[in-house]
Amino acid sequence: MSSLQDSSTRTVRPADLAEAAAALADTAGQVLVSGAGTAADWAGRPDAPELVLDTTALTGVRAHNPGDMTVEVRAGMPLRELNGVLAEHGQRVALDPARVALGATAGGLIATADAGPLALTYGSMRDLVIGMTVVLADGTVARSGGHVIKNVAGYDLAKLAHGCHGTLGLIAEVVLRLHPLPAANLTVRLPGSLAEAAEAAAEIMSGPLEPAALEWCGDALLVRLEGGAAAVDARADRLITLLGLGAVRLTAAEEAAAWDEHAVLVAGAEGRPPEGTAVLRVGARPSRLAGLLGELGTELGASRVTAGLATGIGTVTLPADPETVSRAHQSVHRAGGTSTLRARPVDAALPGWGPAPAAVGLLRAVRKELDPGGRLGAGRFVPWM
Incomplete structure (x- = not known):
């Protein structure tokens, strides 16, 4: 049993959209959406939930249109499995986060706004998702977009869900834009x-x-x-x-x-950083990234550095103590960047975020609109909300 769960926590593994909607409609307590678990330590540590919604049974390809270069999948499908299917048609989802090799799911990669080196050319999931089905906290099923890449009708749930860490709804199904495999x-x-x-x-x-x-x-x-x-x-x-x-x-x-x-x-060997360390994801202007990461190394002992020098995204490994991680967040904020904790030792109490962004009021308003009771993923965005 996870440290976030107790004897009163129950786990539900919906196998389709109807089961996912029913699971949320039938409970009024705190809910934690969980997939393959490759980003369980990202961001703030969630509060102990009453219900864990495990999406790993929400898997499989629902529709593949090779001519239109789109695919619709259930959100619990691991991206590496999806790309294995698409490769038979000479296509791929052009996304390569480190977690893909660990079994990261399509929905989980959207919820954490994760991306890899290929983001320089193809962007993140935000750029590849053209349709999405989300189950809101009260069990309502909401849809946005479709199978047409230029479709701009409706409320763009995909943009809101990107990086929401499971706090706005359960991502159930997604339509993704595809690219050809390179020769x-x-x-x-x-x-x-x-x-x-x-x-x-x-x-x-x-x-x-x-x-x-x-x-x-x-x-x-x-x-x-x-x-x-x-x-x-x-x-x-x-x-x-x-x-x-x-x-x-x-x-x-x-x-x-x-x-x-x-x-x-x-991502660390087998998804874990070296013992006693934490990993911070840093975003900044590409022109500032190298200097910022160098500063974190000199002042805070950051090591195991990676730097997307054209995307502005990097990672650093830090000693896993609250003061060091907090100072790192502050340094990134002063440089006009953003930072998210993406790995920590088990049960380590480390700050998941730095100072709140200027748009935090808007984030709170969106959260209140889609999840008025704050049931989903409580704790993920502490101290922002």
Whole structure:
């Protein structure tokens, strides 16, 4: 039994939309929405619930339209399984968060606003979701969007649900925009410091090379290229010429190992950070990210740094004590950035968020409109609401 549950907590695993709606309609207490559990430690620690709604039985593809490049799935389906199905048609959901290898679900990735290196080219789930079905706290079923990518009718629940951490409703079904699998891909690696990588990244992004992903990881800049085989090969030659001595193409095995290392730095081995540490997700202007992450390293002992030098998203591993994590949140806030706790030791009492954003009043109003009783995910956004 989880530390968040007691003997009065019950768990329900709805297998379809009707069961999910009935589960919420039939209870009046606190509810925690849970999927694969790969982000259970993200954000604020939720209050002990009366009911845990386990979405892992809400799985499977409901409709795939290869010609329209869309797919509708139940939100409990792991993204890696979905991409395995889509690969047979030469398609994919172009999203690669570190948690995908751990079984992260489509709904969970939306609820946590998680993304990976490919966000540089394809965006986050916010950009890939074109339709959504949500069950609100009272059991009401609400739908937004559909299967048409340009559909703008209705209340955009998908945008609201992105990053809601299960506080606005149960994401039950989603319609996703697809992209073709690339004919070829390769990665160029340039060893160097974070500051040197930031300079190289700025030069790359000012030119026509169009990297699919660009991340500093440990002690080197990784630049991923995708496209037709001949075009990728030619762009790699130009990239190596631009970067100069030290830049090398990675073999397929080396490329896989490099990006696996990046995922481990972000999510920890088997989804856990090293003992006694916490992981903070940091967002800032790309031009400020390297300096901010360097400051966290110098002043707070941050380590295991990853930096999306063109997306402005990075992660750092910190000592798991409240003062250090709080100071890190404050530093990010002063730099005009955002930060979220994304891993912590079991039962560690660490602040999930930094100072409240200017729009916190609007966040509270939306929460009150969709969940007047504050039943869903209470504690996730403490101290904001």
